[in-house]
Amino acid sequence: MTPATQLPIETEDLTYLIGGEAILDGLDLRVRRGEIFAVMGRSGTGKTTLLRLIMGLVPPSSGRIRVNSVDITDLQERDLDELRKDMGMVFQSAALFDSMTVGENVAFALVEHRRLAASELATRVGECLHMVDMAGTEDLMPAQLSGGMRKRVGVARALALEPHIMLYDEPTAGLDPISAAASDELIRRLRDNVGVTSVIVSHDVQSLRRVSDRAALLHRGRFLAVGPIEELEAGSDPAIVQFLSGVHAGPLTEGDPHNS
Numbered sequence: 001m002t003p004a005t006q007l008p009i010e011t012e013d014l015t016y017l018i019g020g021e022a023i024l025d026g027l028d029l030r031v032r033r034g035e036i037f038a039v040m041g042r043s044g045t046g047k048t049t050l051l052r053l054i055m056g057l058v059p060p061s062s063g064r065i066r067v068n069s070v071d072i073t074d075l076q077e078r079d080l081d082e083l084r085k086d087m088g089m090v091f092q093s094a095a096l097f098d099s100m101t102v103g104e105n106v107a108f109a110l111v112e113h114r115r116l117a118a119s120e121l122a123t124r125v126g127e128c129l130h131m132v133d134m135a136g137t138e139d140l141m142p143a144q145l146s147g148g149m150r151k152r153v154g155v156a157r158a159l160a161l162e163p164h165i166m167l168y169d170e171p172t173a174g175l176d177p178i179s180a181a182a183s184d185e186l187i188r189r190l191r192d193n194v195g196v197t198s199v200i201v202s203h204d205v206q207s208l209r210r211v212s213d214r215a216a217l218l219h220r221g222r223f224l225a226v227g228p229i230e231e232l233e234a235g236s237d238p239a240i241v242q243f244l245s246g247v248h249a250g251p252l253t254e255g256d257p258h259n260s
């Protein structure tokens with residue numbers, strides 16, 4: 001059903017204003033099929049906003065967004081809904097429903113969008129949990145899980161409808177280094193085994209070095225550079241060097257009144 005487009009996600013001159021201020025200011029993003037693309041940036045640079053735009057949850061102020069080669073900027077809500085099923089979003093907070101079991105959380109979109117017999121539903125939920133190394137946890141409650149496990153369930157839930165695109169909002173935030181490495185490994189495995197195209201927004205440079213094929217640095221609404229992180233590191237752009245090395249003084253914090 002999904003066209004085998006080479007550019008599952010594309011934005012063209014994408015601009016998003018909040019209160020007259022351009023949070024995103026003419027972004028051109030091209031994510032290739034099957035790649036893991038990282039959008040890096042400091043807190044408040046508009047990373048989550050970019051994911052919300054790609055999901056069609058908010059309309060852009062101007063510019064174009066194409067998902068699977070379909071321009072979503074003039075889609076009806078019903079067609080947008082259809083397209084959204086091909087995108088699994090993993091929210092920063094994992095955002096599980098605390099009153100539902102793990103299994104019910106993972107089943108949520110399936111119950112909503114697919115007419116499945118109870119046994120088929122259980123099978124699919126089991127498969128999704130298996131993919132994130134959480135097999136057999138269907139009857140647990142979210143409160144019984146560690147932060148890393150909750151994130152995994154969030155990934156399993158996003159996988160339920162077999163999307164070709166996965167969007168991850170700060171997947172390693174709040175995780176200890178071991179859980180963060182496991183999360184990176186999971187994201188790569190999903191790409192390798194299922195072939196999903198992934199966008200990760202994060203400021204966790206260490207993780208992005210391991211997991212991303214290409215990365216872009218978002219600063220003041222624009223991408224300062226796009227490419228494999230090793231290439232960005234080898235370059236001489238002082239802003240990129242500052243971000244990747246995490247030093248306080250430099251172009252990224254210039255003229256920033258609360259630059260801590």
Ligand SMILES: Nc1ncnc2c1ncn2[C@@H]1O[C@H](COP(=O)(O)OP(=O)(O)O)[C@@H](O)[C@H]1O
Pocket residue numbers: 018023041042043044045046047048049050
């Ligand atoms: N609903 C909103 N209303 C007002 N300002 C917002 C809203 N959502 C985001 N912002 C502002 O937009 C900027 C980008 O936010 P966000 O996309 O969440 O950044 P990031 O995810 O990179 O930390 C921030 O300055 C934030 O305060």
Ligand SMILES: [Mg+2]
Pocket residue numbers: 047048049092169
């Ligand atoms: Mg954010």
